[in-house]
Amino acid sequence: MTGNGLNDRLLLLTTERKNILNEIILDVNKSINRAKVYEKDLDRLNNDYWWALAFFLAHKEDIHVTSAVIQECLRWRKCTNVYDLRLIEFVSSPEKLNIYIRGKDVYGNRILWIKLNEHDPSQRTIDQLLIFWLEHNLKTFEMSPLTVVIDLSGAKNIASLCFLLKILVIN
Numbered sequence: 001m002t003g004n005g006l007n008d009r010l011l012l013l014t015t016e017r018k019n020i021l022n023e024i025i026l027d028v029n030k031s032i033n034r035a036k037v038y039e040k041d042l043d044r045l046n047n048d049y050w051w052a053l054a055f056f057l058a059h060k061e062d063i064h065v066t067s068a069v070i071q072e073c074l075r076w077r078k079c080t081n082v083y084d085l086r087l088i089e090f091v092s093s094p095e096k097l098n099i100y101i102r103g104k105d106v107y108g109n110r111i112l113w114i115k116l117n118e119h120d121p122s123q124r125t126i127d128q129l130l131i132f133w134l135e136h137n138l139k140t141f142e143m144s145p146l147t148v149v150i151d152l153s154g155a156k157n158i159a160s161l162c163f164l165l166k167i168l169v170i171n
Helices: 005-011 015-031 039-047 049-058 063-079 125-141 158-168
Strands: 099-104 110-115 146-151
Touching: 015 039, 015 049, 015 063, 039 049, 039 063, 049 063, 099 125, 110 125
Parallel strands: 110 146
Antiparallel strands: 099 110
16 A cells, blocks of 8 residues: 555546546546646646546546536636745744644644634735645645644634635535
């Protein structure tokens, strides 16, 4: 076993499942406006089955929903400039101490710590930091499992919690 659940599942994919993933990838390539997405993301989608498989499994193996969600994700990634986010940009921000990856849980999964109790609601930096750390996990560890710990003690801004839950909710 490779230690990564998605890669293990890729090894066990049947020909039928591979054909379904190819159909999804083909549909995305055919339907997407290339000016509104990163070419790197399309290349990753075309070359790395695990990315398409993650969407496919998360959306209960619905081909049409998976294709639509992948297209929306690709557009969202371009709109939020995920490739331009660098940790160095957050060095001077006090928010950098409110969200970070550190340590592992009992199952060996990395832990993403989010401290909402010290978050300043007027700052949008925590949103960008969350995107940065999720993207870091995606690129570095091929979306391996991530345990999220949210410290709500003394939190005053429910809007931040709603944003986090919206991002972290899995259908």
